Amino acid sequence: MTELSLIRNFSIIAHIDHGKSTLADRLIQVTGGMTERELKEQVLDNMDIERERGITIKAQTVRLDYTAxxxxxxxxxxxxxxxxxxxxxxxxxxxxxxxxALLVVDAAQGVEAQTLANVYQSIEHDHEIVPVINKIDLPAAEPEKVKAEIEEVIGLDASDAVMTSAKSGIGIEEVLEAIVQRIPPPQGDRDKPLKAMLVDSWYDPYLGVVILVRVMDGVMKKGQQIKFMQGGTVHLVDRVGCMRPKIEQLPELGPGEIGFITAQIKEVEQAKVGDTITLAKGGATEALPGYKEVQSVVFCGLFPVDAADFEKLRESIGKLRLNDASFTFEMENSAALGFGFRCGFLGLLHLEIIQERLTREYDLDLITTAPSVVYRLTMTDGSTQELHNPADMPDPVKIDTMEEPWIKATIYTPDEHLGSILKLCQDRRGIQLDLTYVGGRAQVVYELPLNEVVFDFYDRLKSISRGYASFDYEQIGLREGDLVMMNILVNNEPVDALSMVVHRSQADPRGRALCERLKDLIPRHMFKIPIQAAIGAKVIARETISAMRKDVTAKCYGGDISRKKKLLEKQKEGKKRMREYGNVSIPQEAFIAALRMGDE
Structure with missing residues (x-):
């Protein structure tokens, strides 16, 4: 057992690509957590996607011993x-x-949107924040300017910021000393009833569910009967330990310590992040504050390109769910795409990651329908219901009002791209709240409907700012909007996979664009095919795919015109009948391309 005064618990806050994982690697290396042979880039990032994109998806923890x-x-x-x-x-x-917390800021890029969001969270938890200016050996580094920016934007004293280059190994000892001297030790009482916070959980094929815990009071050891206060379930602890980064078993975890336990839990869903763990008998009476259920924000349908892969998709989603309890799924049947799943995600990046993991790890070809958000409908009889899938929209006559989720977005951008970014936000029904300058960059704060952001906002933002703008958002609740259901009809048949909820002002341009796109993608048939976008019974856009025509009059040489007319009339009748009974086959590529609308 370690004395409380000798424990330091800290996290690293940084924007994507500011060197957070590299700094973690160096700290592990310097404190001897791993030998030179075992060390690889981004030690704490386990997934291939994390390594390739340079992002952290799952929080990781490691215990280091440092002699100060x-x-x-x-x-x-x-x-x-x-x-x-x-x-x-x-x-x-x-x-x-x-x-x-260590606040890592890139000496060449300065403070970015995500850094801010997480720093404010950290300040709310009354953290001691140690600024670390990384990448000081880059030719474009301007550490003094970045210090001034940290003071101006965040309001932290950066005069004693630690200067490092994690890649070259400069200043790592100074970071460790700063952690020991400036971050306070944890509080906790060994003699009080056990109270521990469930920080994270993941699935291990050999151990079952592994739970990461921070012990606040009391002691956790093997053989205890523990209870999850929010989940209400009771389990028996069969292993206690910590990561260094390899798993190491320990006799116990005392107050202030962070480690892991296993307790014969089969599903990650039972171990909810933020839950309070106590003893089943004689445990704590009050749970730790801050727990909330994780809500899915973005929904979309996942369908296999080959219908025979449906069982494989069901199995793969089930396996992924073992490791990530924050996404939800239920079966869905689409007339156009066959059997698939309606999945809920925490956001767009989460959706992209799950989709990529299914494609990579389970070798599946998928079609993703257009992402949508959760709408709240108030019916004329006073009842309310949530709409996850646009295809389930009730009759508009029965709907009194529709509400959609809104977000507050903070965008950081170099000055020269400001005009086009403001235009993008205005086009997406944004309400400007604030515009300030920090150094040579503008900080714009907008309120935006989440529906507009989900579509392709992030891609557009990155392309018009050449990748320099950074974007962060928080949800601010539901607001009433003039929303309508837009259906796409091909040969007078609605295509459920392409139906979407849009704002009335956006319906015309979006419907027109989708019809034009489908006209190019659907192959010609022997009869004319109308493609229409409609709101209820009102058609707002139409394109027509002309019929392939066989020249039936080719065999007529000269003679009376009535012979030709007779043949053409006969053909016309045949085409009419064909159109009544003919089916239009929409190729899969057409769906994929139509659903990727707005990517150019």
Missing amino acids: SDGKTYELNLMDTPGHVDFAYEVSRSLAACEG
Whole structure:
């Protein structure tokens, strides 16, 4: 058991690509957590996607032993948190388990939107924040300017910021000393009833569900009967330990310590992030504050390109769900796409990651329908219901009002791209709240409907700012909107996979664009095919695919015109009948391309 005064729990806060994982690698290396042979880039990022994209998706923890300049050996618990807004709740729980944070800022790029969001969360938890200016060896580095920016934007004193280059190994000892000297030790009482916070959980094929915990009071050891206060389930602890980064078993976890337990839990769903763990008998009476159910924000349908792969998709989604309890799925049947699943995600990046993992790890070809958000409908009889799938829209006559989720977005951009970004936000029904300048960059704050952001906002933002703009958002609740259901009809038949809920002002241009796109994608048939976008019974856009024509009059040489007319009339009748009974086959590529609308 380690003395409380010798424990330091801290997390690293940074924007994507500011060197957070590299700094974690160096700290592990310097404290001897891994030998030179075992060390690889981004030690704490387990997934291939994390390595390739340079992002952290799952929070990781590692325990390091460091002998400081005062001769004492400290136990440092490092929590590498995800930086992306989709995982904001996970980040908040990780921060609640710490007493301090390293704020890593790139010396060449300065403060960015995600850094701000997570720093404010950290300040709310009363953390001691140590600014670390990374990448000081880059030719474009301007550490003094970045210091001034940290003071101006965040309001933190950056005069004693630690200067490092994680890649070259400069300043790593100084970071460790700063952690020991400036971050306070945890509080906790060994004699009180057990109270621990469930910070994270993941599935291990050999151990079952592994739970990451931060012990607040009391002691956790093997053989205890524990209870999850929010989940209400009771389990028997069969293993206690910590990560260094390899798994190491321990006799117990005392107050202030962070480690893991296994307790014969079969499903990650039972171990909810933020739950309070106590003893089944004689445990704590009050749960720790801050727990909330994770809500899916973005929904879309996942369908296999080959219908025979449906069972494989069901199995793969089930396996992924073992490791990630934050996405939900239920079966869905579409007339156009066959059997598939309607899945709910925490945000767009989460959707992209799950989709990519299914494609890569389980070798599936998928079609994703257009992402949509959850709408709240108030019916004329006073009842309310949630709409997850546009295809389930009730009769508009019965709907009194429709509400959609809104977000508050903060965008950082270099000055020269400001005009086009403001135009993009205005086009997406944005309401400007604030525009300030920090150094040579503008900070814009907008309120936007989430529906407009889900579509292709992030891609457009990155392309018009050449990748320089950074974007972060938080949800601000539901607001009433003039929303309508737009159906796409091909040969007078509605195509359920292409139906979407849009704002009335956006319906015409979006319907027109979708019809034009489908006209190019659907092959010609022997009869004329109308493609229409309609709101209720009113058609707002139409394109026609002309028929392939056989020249039936080719065999007529000269003679009376009535012979030709007779043949053409006969053909006309045949085409009419064919159109009544003919089916239009829409190729899969047409769906994929139509649903990727707006990518150019």
